[in-house]
Amino acid sequence: MKKRVKLTFPQSLIKEPVIFSMAKQFDVMPNIRRARVTETVGEMILELEGEDTNLEKGILWLKEKGIDVELVEGDIIE
Numbered sequence: 001m002k003k004r005v006k007l008t009f010p011q012s013l014i015k016e017p018v019i020f021s022m023a024k025q026f027d028v029m030p031n032i033r034r035a036r037v038t039e040t041v042g043e044m045i046l047e048l049e050g051e052d053t054n055l056e057k058g059i060l061w062l063k064e065k066g067i068d069v070e071l072v073e074g075d076i077i078e
Contacts, residue, residue: 002049004033005059008068009042018065019046026050026058045072 009018014037019030028050035044048055062069 001052004047004072006070006072007044010066011040014042022058026054028058
């Protein structure tokens with residue numbers, strides 16, 4: 001399954017390898033579609049691919065870290 005999400009990172013997490021950690025921990029494959037990072041905020045559009053339960057756990061983990069996660073509507077080509 002694939003999900004497209006928009007992530008907004010707080011300043012404290014901009015330099016942390018959060019996406020890498022989530023991918024390894026929950027067996028999710030991220031595909032960065034767009035990213036914008038400044039000294040104070042990071043924004044990223046990702047396509048996440050993996051088992052449905054792994055995607056849900058990974059997204060919940062991101063939220064618990066303090067990252068704002070929004071589902072993005074739109075077609076995902078498989």
